[in-house]
Amino acid sequence: MKQAGAESALLVSIDFGDADYRESLEELRLLAQTAGVRTLAAVEARRIRPDAALFAGSGKVREIAEMVERMEIPLVIFNHDLTPAQMRNLTAALNTRVIDRTMLILDIFAQRAQSHEGKVQVELAQLKYLATRLVGLNTDMGQQKFAVGARGPGETQLELDRRKLDKRVHLLKERLEKLKHQRDVQRRSRNRSGVFSVSIVGYTNAGKSTLFNRLTKSSVYVANQLFATLDTTSRRMYAEGEGEIVVSDTVGFIRHLPHGLVAAFRSTLEETIHADLLLHVVDASNPHRDDQVAEVNKVLAEINAGEIPQLLVLNKVDLADMLPGVERDEYGRIVRIFVSAQSGAGLDELRLALSEARDTRLAALQIENQIKQARNEPWD
Numbered sequence: 001m002k003q004a005g006a007e008s009a010l011l012v013s014i015d016f017g018d019a020d021y022r023e024s025l026e027e028l029r030l031l032a033q034t035a036g037v038r039t040l041a042a043v044e045a046r047r048i049r050p051d052a053a054l055f056a057g058s059g060k061v062r063e064i065a066e067m068v069e070r071m072e073i074p075l076v077i078f079n080h081d082l083t084p085a086q087m088r089n090l091t092a093a094l095n096t097r098v099i100d101r102t103m104l105i106l107d108i109f110a111q112r113a114q115s116h117e118g119k120v121q122v123e124l125a126q127l128k129y130l131a132t133r134l135v136g137l138n139t140d141m142g143q144q145k146f147a148v149g150a151r152g153p154g155e156t157q158l159e160l161d162r163r164k165l166d167k168r169v170h171l172l173k174e175r176l177e178k179l180k181h182q183r184d185v186q187r188r189s190r191n192r193s194g195v196f197s198v199s200i201v202g203y204t205n206a207g208k209s210t211l212f213n214r215l216t217k218s219s220v221y222v223a224n225q226l227f228a229t230l231d232t233t234s235r236r237m238y239a240e241g242e243g244e245i246v247v248s249d250t251v252g253f254i255r256h257l258p259h260g261l262v263a264a265f266r267s268t269l270e271e272t273i274h275a276d277l278l279l280h281v282v283d284a285s286n287p288h289r290d291d292q293v294a295e296v297n298k299v300l301a302e303i304n305a306g307e308i309p310q311l312l313v314l315n316k317v318d319l320a321d322m323l324p325g326v327e328r329d330e331y332g333r334i335v336r337i338f339v340s341a342q343s344g345a346g347l348d349e350l351r352l353a354l355s356e357a358r359d360t361r362l363a364a365l366q367i368e369n370q371i372k373q374a375r376n377e378p379w380d
């Protein structure tokens with residue numbers, strides 16, 4: 001087993017003819033960079049479907065093995081999800097450490113999670129995903145200090161037997177339940193007091209946190225990297241008229257986010273699921289913005305937030321050669337807002353739109369409650 005010097009890796013990406021292939025490889029580079037890994041080279045190939053045993057073709061794997069040997073590459077990152085068997089076979093064939101896209105994302109999450117809840121969720125996701133994949137791989141992994149994809153449970157839990165692992169998973173789940181309960185209580189009391197809750201959602205790096213900071217005069221972490229935000233932060237924002245508005249900043253989404261991972265972040269995403277309105281932030285300057293919108297909507301549907309009213313916010317107009325402002329449909333309803341969260345252009349219009357949405361919601365709530373009162377039902 002070769003020793004990791006500085007974290008550097010070879011990327012492997014197989015083109016199955018998907019339309020978003022290029023973009024996904026670009027993202028893998030960014031993900032690697034975010035995880036603190038230097039990309040030495042990227043090996044690409046085309047296939048109809050993955051090889052059952054090695055994912056890539058055996059010729060390709062031989063070629064990669066030669067590169068690994070020659071350049072003493074300590075880490076190979078596949079731009080796909082590998083089955084436990086593929087992971088084992090590839091590790092043996094390449095004689096170096098192999099991780100897949102999900103493990104890389106999980107590693108970033110492990111580095112980033114700040115809140116107790118976030119940490120618990122990441123550890124749980126890692127245990128579930130890595131358990132089957134890491135067992136029997138190699139035992140010297142714990143000695144590698146900065147082993148990407150092996151942080152968190154990879155280092156310490158590896159030696160644990162199955163029973164201890166199950167116990168840990170059980171404990172983490174219980175903890176999450178408790179935290180979720182606390183959140184539920186908080187949210188219910190907010191709902192009762194008629195607070196209008198807005199969740200900022202969108203593709204990673206779209207500018208959600210920048211917008212959040214602007215709207216709530218906060219200073220959460222902003223960075224030109226993927227998954228800068230992992231924890232949900234909620235703050236009150238000032239708005240014209242009656243009634244409070246609480247805004248939440250949330251984790252960004254990315255294509256090919258594994259199903260289990262979304263589920264793992266359920267409790268962080270609870271704020272989103274229960275929001276009155278979603279501000280769907282899009283990087284207007286990104287040529288793939290339409291795909292990104294579709295991807296985000298897919299994940300939203302997955303977490304049962306697909307039916308929540310959305311306001312599409314096209315951000316970074318300063319980079320996109322677009323004008324800030326509001327676009328309304330034939331009934332005068334706002335469909336899209338063009339802003340620059342960085343320069344502040346279009347944000348007054350956005351604040352106004354939020355007050356407008358809150359007023360509409362409050363009016364609807366009052367009518368609902370009057371009906372309930374008339375029927376003698378408890379208020380919400």
Ligand SMILES: Nc1nc2c(ncn2[C@@H]2O[C@H](COP(=O)(O)OP(=O)(O)OP(=O)(O)O)[C@@H](O)[C@H]2O)c(=O)[nH]1
Pocket residue numbers: 202203204205206207208209210211221222223224225226227228229230251252253315316317318319339340341342343
């Ligand atoms: N030019 C320009 N850059 C912006 C704008 N809004 C945000 N950015 C930049 O875009 C990058 C990402 O911004 P964030 O606010 O961290 O994005 P995010 O959506 O919260 O990202 P994640 O938390 O990683 O999902 C940062 O480098 C910001 O400075 C904008 O309106 N114009």
Ligand SMILES: [Mg+2]
Pocket residue numbers: 208209210221222228229250
């Ligand atoms: Mg963010």
